[in-house]
Amino acid sequence: MEKRYTIGEFRKLSGLTARTLQYYDEIGILTARRTAGGHRYYQEQDLSTLQKIVSFKFLGFSLGDIANFIHKDIWNEKDSLIFQHDLMKRKREQLNDVIRLLTLAIDQMEKGGILHTDIFISMINHVQMEDHHKSWMKSLVPAPYVDELFNRVKSNQEEIEKKAMNLFSRIKEMAFSDPTSRAVEQLVTELMEPATEVAGDDLERLEKLFATDLEGDPWLFPYPFSPEEEKWLEQVMMYYSEKEKIESGEA
Numbered sequence: 147m148e149k150r151y152t153i154g155e156f157r158k159l160s161g162l163t164a165r166t167l168q169y170y171d172e173i174g175i176l177t178a179r180r181t182a183g184g185h186r187y188y189q190e191q192d193l194s195t196l197q198k199i200v201s202f203k204f205l206g207f208s209l210g211d212i213a214n215f216i217h218k219d220i221w222n223e224k225d226s227l228i229f230q231h232d233l234m235k236r237k238r239e240q241l242n243d244v245i246r247l248l249t250l251a252i253d254q255m256e257k258g259g260i261l262h263t264d265i266f267i268s269m270i271n272h273v274q275m276e277d278h279h280k281s282w283m284k285s286l287v288p289a290p291y292v293d294e295l296f297n298r299v300k301s302n303q304e305e306i307e308k309k310a311m312n313l314f315s316r317i318k319e320m321a322f323s324d325p326t327s328r329a330v331e332q333l334v335t336e337l338m339e340p341a342t343e344v345a346g347d348d349l350e351r352l353e354k355l356f357a358t359d360l361e362g363d364p365w366l367f368p369y370p371f372s373p374e375e376e377k378w379l380e381q382v383m384m385y386y387s388e389k390e391k392i393e394s395g396e397a
Contacts (some may be wrong), residue, residue, distance in 0.1 A: 156188040175213045201230045243273040265314045268370035320376045325382045
């Protein structure tokens, strides 16, 4: 006969309050049984369900999503653990990415640099939205090519992020200055270097493709710049694009 646990015993095992257990019971993700006399109790298998709830909550799933996982779970116990293991590994990678960005931000401040919060938030967002970015890009270009692009970034991610934080900060500090100035020209040159390193000869094609499709999905890649800063940057990039065409004889 499977072991039974009273509410008090299960509460001690789980570390949850009686009110939390009652709430889980009410929404149907961890339902207590009842004796003939109406007393609530739990069984051994409920500990496995509780473990899933704890894991999925840590991963950031809502209780509604957790309920769907539990009610639709047709895996055996090993498959369920493998699924949770893979999600935890992904969570660890995301945490490591955020820790790296926090370290980068602290280092910049310790060196006397200005930390622009909107830039930092944008970079954190990029880390958290990586899977969405991949899916979106794969809807536009072949999946193997997208995987190759992301692998190039991963191989040198810390250096790319350092350059990005520095360049974005300088853009904010130089915004609205004369686009023809030597300092702005140097900034544009440095801004193009990381993109060229990653995309190579496909940079221009990708820019045109993404610029068109991003109009319908601006939430995917939120810029760390104000609308005014964006407008100035667009004018700068257009100026140097036209200048390059003239110098190369394409205009």
